[in-house]
Amino acid sequence: MIQFDAVHKRFPNGTTAVHDLSLEMPEGGVTVLVGSSGCGKTTTLRMINRMIEPTSGTIRVNGEDVTRQDAAELRRSIGYVIQQAGLFPHRTVLDNIATVPLLLGWNRKKARARAAELLETVGLAADAGKRYPHQLSGGQQQRVGVARALAADPPVLLMDEPFGAVDPVVRTQLQDELLRLQKELNKTIVFVTHDVDEAVRLGDRIAIFRTGGHLVQCAPPAELLARPADDFVADFLGAERGLKLLSLRTLAGVPQGPAPEGGAWSLVLDAGRRPLHWASKSTDAELPVRALKDTDSLLSALDESIASPTGLVARVDAEGVLTGVSSRDDIHVHAGQAHTEARAVAA
Amino acid sequence: MTVDWSWIGDHTDDLTSLTLSHLQAAMTAVFLGLVISLPLAVLAHRVRPLRGFLLGLSNVLFTIPSIAIFVLLLPVSGLTRTTTVIGLTVYTLVVLLRNTVEGLDSVPAKTKEAAKAMGTRPLRTLLTVEFPLALPVIFAGVRIATVMSISLVSVATYIGDGGLGQLFTDGFQRDFPTPVIVGVVLTILLAVVADALLVALQYVLTPWRRRRA
Structure with missing residues (x-):
């Protein structure tokens, strides 16, 4: 579980990125942070692994204050997936995935074996392992990014607009894969996006931020869609939020009868x-x-x-x-x- | 101008040792230039205010005429190989420093950030991410510095060194063109071979740049 307690972030130029944020991200669930650009969602994510330090307040990961831990060691214990994958162009796919295990001191053979295993987990062919990132498509690179984040089996996964740079078809595939993986792995995932549909699809809980770093509402998607806290949330969810709610429900309970014989x-x-x-x-x-x-x-x-x-x-x-x-x-x-x-x- | 082939045949041992001496002076200078440039470039890359100063200094050093450098060094290191190497090293700095700084600048911010976010500490990031990715630009500098040094060694003939350059003075003094021609050809050959070897070395060291898609 990740807990934000009265967290405030002011940048040196005077802008407040995150304003008095208290929020819990439950263990084994996907918490999606959404909002327009400049609302503090990415800053919030990056404070969890100390890529950005909070100005005040505390952030705890599984009960431990992150600022009391060595920053590099903390980061190795938290998976991180970046926009456009951010892979190392000079390392093979396998070595990219093995990054954190190698930093943790695993021997190369064991790290590569683990990387090969993850290649399969994220749905890539084994021969992709010997390639370099620029030889892969955007979607494949993004899968490698996810595999790299999972390599040392961290309990927490931070994902910063990971699927923002791929086309809609691949995006949907990657979302499906993530949902499938999450069913097996049960990670505590924090996912940043500006796409409401993506948030509704992936989130167990959605936290909506407003410019100035204010958290407006944090709730499960169905609740958010049915009862937006204010006009800002309602506008942000869009005019079709009634339809979006239907995307969360399945057809299972709807009665069915035999196919008609007569008729046009x-x-x-x-x-x-x-x-x-x-x-x-x-x-x-x-x-x-x-x-x-x-x-x-x-x-x-x-x-x-x-x-x-x-x-x-x-x-x-x-x-x-x-x-x-x-x-x-x-x-x-x-x-x-x-x-x-x-x-x-x-x- | 005709080449006296028998002179060449009679002097193969001398020519070999002059070529090796020439090469050794140039390679030592490039090596020392790298040893000095790499840490200075990291400093110039990380500490912005130092950048202009260091690059400016290397430019100023480059403008000193080569003969003047050797003369200025005479009271310090005398008529020795050391003087030759110091002089040549000073000239390599301008390209090596600038290219290493530019190489480090060329590493995408996103890649460095990924390294940090994975929990890589700064020194390891420098050695395993930044330098490897800067290699192509650094190598371009090493190639220029190498060819430049090979051509400059001859100037050190004025202080009694100069490798193949000694063939030029010898030829002029005796009004005998063969050593001059042989000296020029060997210098060019040395530069071409050294450059080709560096290209091959870069190919080996940067496997991710082959077969660019």
Whole structure:
């Protein structure tokens, strides 16, 4: 657990980057710090591993005041992922990942073996290890950055806009990978971003900062979306925050019935009963179907119910085999319930 | 001007020892120049106010005519190899210092920051991150300093040293062109070979710069 207690940071030029911050970042959870640029979110992150020293107040990592520890040793015990990876251009991928183990005095063989293991953990091929960073794509470099941060198995991981420099498709992949990794590793993660959608996707808790280094609200995403503390938070979350809330809920509880036989459109299945497309009965028109699993979000269900010619959403199991269809009305009712529940939790 | 080939054949031993002596003077100067420049460059890189002073000083030293340097050193170190080497070293400083400072400047701030954030201490960062990344620029300086030193050694003929330069005075005094031509050719050859070896050494030392994507 990371605790900020009345932390204040004033830079020598007189600007206050962080104003009287008291905040707890729970163990094994992802705390996302969001806000526009200059709001103090990155300063807050960097004070945890003493890349920036607080002007006053205390920061404790697992109960220990960070300023009482040797700065270099503290940093080795905390994983750090930087924007655009910040890899060492003159070291191979394997040696980049092995950086902290080598600093901790592991022998080279053991450090490289650990690095090779992590290469696989972050989804890179083994032969990437012998390459240099400039020979990798931006997304691959970012994976190496994550592997490097995990190398010495630190309990705490600091991530400073780690996926800011990659394209949206790769970004989503990296977010998925991080969520998958976090399920296994259960690190205490502090994640800085200015992207609300990224915050909602990744955060167990989201801390919203306002210019001048003021923490405005810190809450789980659903609570934040349902009950923003003030207009600033509401504006920051954006006009579609009702839809964003639906992205946090799955389709699991929505009732489903058999696919309709009559009507203008019918759902065409392949031999394995997997949905192929919607086919019109009167013309030979075909429209695509995006079948959803129980784990897909209510937001994608809503989206599909609008796009589907029948207003019906095809539901499939993990193997892609049709289990039934859900109606637009049922999805709407559940979307409404999601909001009611989030408001009730927040209250 | 014709070359007296038999003279060359008769003097191979002399030519070999003059070439080696020439090379030794130049390499010692570059080596000492590096030993002096590296710490000074780190200082100039880290302490901003010192930077202008140190680079300015090396520029001023460079403007002293080479013969004047040797004459000025005579009371200190006499007609010796030491005088030659000190004089040459002074000239290497201007390129070595400037290039090392620029090399250190060229290391991306992000990379240094990453090293710090991983828990690397400043000295280790300097040795394992900053110097390696500055190598290409430092090497450019070493190559210039080496070629420059090889060509300057001859000037030390005036104080009785000068390696292959002795062939020039010998040829002029006797109005016999062969030693002069041989001296020029060997000096150029030495410079070209030394430069090629440095290029090869840099290739070996900076594997991450090969096959740039």
